Amino acid sequence: MKKALQPAMTGAYYAQCVISFAVALGSVALGIVFLPIDPWIRAFLAIAVLYTVTTAFGLAKCVRDRQELDSMSSRVDQARLDKLLSEHDPYKVDTP
Template sequence: MTKPIQPTMTGAYYAQCVISFGLALASVAIGIAYLPVDAWIRAFLAVAVLSTVTSSFVLAKCVRDRQELGNVSSRVDQARLEKLLSEHDPYKVDAL
């Protein structure tokens, strides 16, 4: 039986993700810093951005955990099926 192909992440893709996240966060931070409003409004916007970033990380982790749980369940079911198939003898005659 062949093993399922596991997706891999290249170093370039990882670097692109980190760089794009850093640029987006830096752009928002610079935009908030140069916004012509009072300091308390800038502070509120900064806290809102940090909350959004934190929530996005938590959501990504939840999605990943759910996917991994599905993969584990699928592997357990596959192992049970393989065990049943290996124990099954189609030529065995049951005594009546």
């Protein structure tokens, strides 16, 4: 059975993703800290940002899990097809 090639994630790509996330979250946090608003509004905005971040991680996990499940089921289907093809002999004559 042939294994599907998955592109490897490079260290540079991983670093870029982490740095981008840190810059985005830091920028929003600094914006909230320096807004000229009451502390309770600032706290509300901070909680809203944290909630958005945690739900984004949850959504990413769900998407990844769904993709892995689809990949696994396609591998099982491919294994079944490979078994059927390996057992099939086109030159075999069925005699009653």
